[in-house]
Amino acid sequence: MDWDAARVSLWLAAATAVSLLPPAVWLARWLATTAARARPVVEAALLLPLLLPPTVIGFYFLTGLGGASPVGEWLARHAGLRLVFTFEGLLVASWIVNLPFMVQPLHRAFAAIPRSVREAAWVSGLSPWRTFWRIELPLAWPGVLAGVALTFAHTLGEFGVVLMVGGNIAGQTRTLSIAIYDRVQAFDNAAAAQMSLALVLLALLALALVFALDRRNALQER
Amino acid sequence: MLAVDVAQEVPVPLAARFECRPGELVALTGPSGSGKTTLLRCIAGLMHPRAGRIECGGARWFDAAAGVRLSAQQRRVGLVFQHYALFPHLTARMNVALASGRADPRAHAGELLARLGLAGLAERRPAELSGGQQQRVALARALARDPAVLLLDEPFSAVDQPARHDLYRELAEVHRALALPIVLVTHDLNEARRLADRLVILDRGRTLQQGTPAHVLSQPRNARVAELVGIRNHFEGVFRQTDEPGWGRLEWGPGQRLALRVRDKGRVEDGAAVTWVVAAEHLAVHAAPPEGPNVLPATLEEALPLGDMALCRFAIEGVAAPVQLHQPTAALQRGQLALGTAAYLQFDPAGVHIMPRRDTPQPPPPARGVGPVPPAAA
Numbered sequence: 392m393d394w395d396a397a398r399v400s401l402w403l404a405a406a407t408a409v410s411l412l413p414p415a416v417w418l419a420r421w422l423a424t425t426a427a428r429a430r431p432v433v434e435a436a437l438l439l440p441l442l443l444p445p446t447v448i449g450f451y452f453l454t455g456l457g458g459a460s461p462v463g464e465w466l467a468r469h470a471g472l473r474l475v476f477t478f479e480g481l482l483v484a485s486w487i488v489n490l491p492f493m494v495q496p497l498h499r500a501f502a503a504i505p506r507s508v509r510e511a512a513w514v515s516g517l518s519p520w521r522t523f524w525r526i527e528l529p530l531a532w533p534g535v536l537a538g539v540a541l542t543f544a545h546t547l548g549e550f551g552v553v554l555m556v557g558g559n560i561a562g563q564t565r566t567l568s569i570a571i572y573d574r575v576q577a578f579d580n581a582a583a584a585q586m587s588l589a590l591v592l593l594a595l596l597a598l599a600l601v602f603a604l605d606r607r608n609a610l611q612e613r
Numbered sequence: 614m615l616a617v618d619v620a621q622e623v624p625v626p627l628a629a630r631f632e633c634r635p636g637e638l639v640a641l642t643g644p645s646g647s648g649k650t651t652l653l654r655c656i657a658g659l660m661h662p663r664a665g666r667i668e669c670g671g672a673r674w675f676d677a678a679a680g681v682r683l684s685a686q687q688r689r690v691g692l693v694f695q696h697y698a699l700f701p702h703l704t705a706r707m708n709v710a711l712a713s714g715r716a717d718p719r720a721h722a723g724e725l726l727a728r729l730g731l732a733g734l735a736e737r738r739p740a741e742l743s744g745g746q747q748q749r750v751a752l753a754r755a756l757a758r759d760p761a762v763l764l765l766d767e768p769f770s771a772v773d774q775p776a777r778h779d780l781y782r783e784l785a786e787v788h789r790a791l792a793l794p795i796v797l798v799t800h801d802l803n804e805a806r807r808l809a810d811r812l813v814i815l816d817r818g819r820t821l822q823q824g825t826p827a828h829v830l831s832q833p834r835n836a837r838v839a840e841l842v843g844i845r846n847h848f849e850g851v852f853r854q855t856d857e858p859g860w861g862r863l864e865w866g867p868g869q870r871l872a873l874r875v876r877d878k879g880r881v882e883d884g885a886a887v888t889w890v891v892a893a894e895h896l897a898v899h900a901a902p903p904e905g906p907n908v909l910p911a912t913l914e915e916a917l918p919l920g921d922m923a924l925c926r927f928a929i930e931g932v933a934a935p936v937q938l939h940q941p942t943a944a945l946q947r948g949q950l951a952l953g954t955a956a957y958l959q960f961d962p963a964g965v966h967i968m969p970r971r972d973t974p975q976p977p978p979p980a981r982g983v984g985p986v987p988p989a990a991a
Contacts, residue, residue, distance in 0.1 A: 507698035510659050513685040514692045515712030516758055525711065529702045 392585050395562045396570035403566060404546040407485040408539045411493050415538060419497030441491045445551025452484050452556050476558045484556040485546050492541040500534020536604050544597040547590060615762045615794040617656060619665030625651045627662055627818040633794035640797045640809035643841060648818035649798040653764050657692050658685035670761045691755030695767045697747050699739040705750045706735040712757040725753040745776030765797045802843055814838050832966045836888040845937040847890040852967055854883040863889060867931035874906045875965045886970040893938045895964020899957040907960040913952055918942045927958060
């Protein structure tokens with residue numbers, strides 16, 4: 392078992408889920424309530440990472456944000472930030488590939504809130520901000536949990552983008568899925584089996600948690 | 614006092630103007646798509662019309678010309694939504710407390726719920742309450758803001774008949790206890806007649822007529838209003854002035870051969886084509902020709918039993934439109950009235966209401982310049 396890789400995997404998954412949540416909530420709520428003509432385009436763009444091969448995303452990431460690109464150069468010079476072969480780079484790539492996993496359940500949750508409930512809050516004197524915290528977010532809570540759990544589990548299992556963007560640097564960018572590939576290449580099947588089982592259990596745990604919380608919510612007949 | 618005077622052409626045409634005094638219950642009624650709910654949403658601040666003004670209790674809530682557009686939060690409005698729109702994750706108490714501006718919102722919510730007969734149910738969530746109970750929670754929430762106006766959007770449509778009657782009583786109680794302007798949107802005329810001090814008839818966003826239910830229902834301004842308020846007996850004719858002061862003659866039927874003696878209120882010109890209606894309570898059916906004016910022979914053409922009463926269609930010779938009225942089903946069963954038998958219809962002059970002819974409903978006027986409601990007909 393590569394404990395460094397396990398630490399990187401868990402840290403990446405948690406950081407992705409936590410940092411992607413606020414912008415995803417904003418985006419999902421906008422999608423659920425807007426009448427803007429651009430909505431279908433935005434929705435399609437958000438689903439795109441689901442259909443594209445991870446190598447395509449990785450390739451564009453490297454060419455768009457790599458050290459040789461204008462953005463990468465600007466980031467390196469002004470923010471001292473390198474996005475290729477670093478944990479920060481992995482995090483940014485992780486945001487992109489996880490957008491559909493985070494936004495989709497949130498979008499559905501916000502869209503399920505009747506417009507009249509939101510309006511009832513406004514008529515009751517609640518500001519849009521208070522309406523969001525007291526009414527919308529609690530009602531969308533199952534969507535929040537599902538988005539966080541799916542993102543967490545999906546990040547743990549991500550391989551292609553991680554390999555292309557992060558490389559395979561022990562303790563920094565080598566995640567469990569990379570470590571498994573690494574071990575199989577070295578004919579160390581025992582270690583690969585251990586880590587594979589760990590990933591299966593973690594993913595199962597995350598999904599079981601979603602269903603358990605969703606069930607509890609269903610029982611409350613919200 | 615709530616004063617509404619709004620106009621727009623899109624997205625929903627509106628040309629509505631009405632007032633509602635404190636302690637008064639005004640029913641906005643009309644067919645579906647007539648703009649009732651749109652008008653209510655304008656008052657609540659959930660949408661802004663293109664033109665016009667909305668004032669309440671001396672405060673300007675909306676004034677298109679002056680650029681005043683208060684948000685829903687800035688207006689003190691209590692709104693009961695059609696399907697209540699309760700917050701499903703909160704208890705009844707919290708639903709109400711969130712809207713309360715008092716120092717102790719939870720206690721205030723408890724008081725309101727108790728007043729509406731929900732004392733023991735304050736800690737339940739909406740899904741654990743019946744339709745009628747949910748409706749009371751919605752009413753309590755609407756009152757929790759100490760609103761300047763109470764708006765009710767078809768509040769009784771989702772509850773069953775027995776619960777509905779309890780809720781009528783509840784609303785009448787609130788109406789009596791609070792000196793608030795109350796605006797009730799309903800498509801149910803019986804409900805409007807039962808609860809409202811004043812009716813506002815809306816059609817395609819336009820206020821066609823307003824007045825007490827008794828007035829609007831017996832003296833519709835035009836044929837469209839007559840149709841909307843469910844007056845079955847409306848006919849075309851020509852009005853003639855006579856030498857007898859205060860009385861005129863209504864000619865109708867084939868070649869205007871039939872004549873009825875009617876009141877002349879001086880508002881319809883001699884020879885004017887008119888639509889006229891007669892309310893059922895001013896029509897009598899006799900087996901033998903009675904004494905008095907306005908008796909026409911007729912034949913019972915059809916009788917449709919509807920419980921205690923049967924809807925009867927009488928044909929008057931040469932007149933295409935039948936006269937319809939309810940007669941006791943028992944009279945039919947006893948043979949006092951039989952299909953095909955001759956009968957005599959007597960039209961009470963006091964119940965014959967004459968209106969200038971208007972073949973098509975008028976489209977709403979342009980968004981700017983909301984004109985006054987046209988003067989009443991005879």
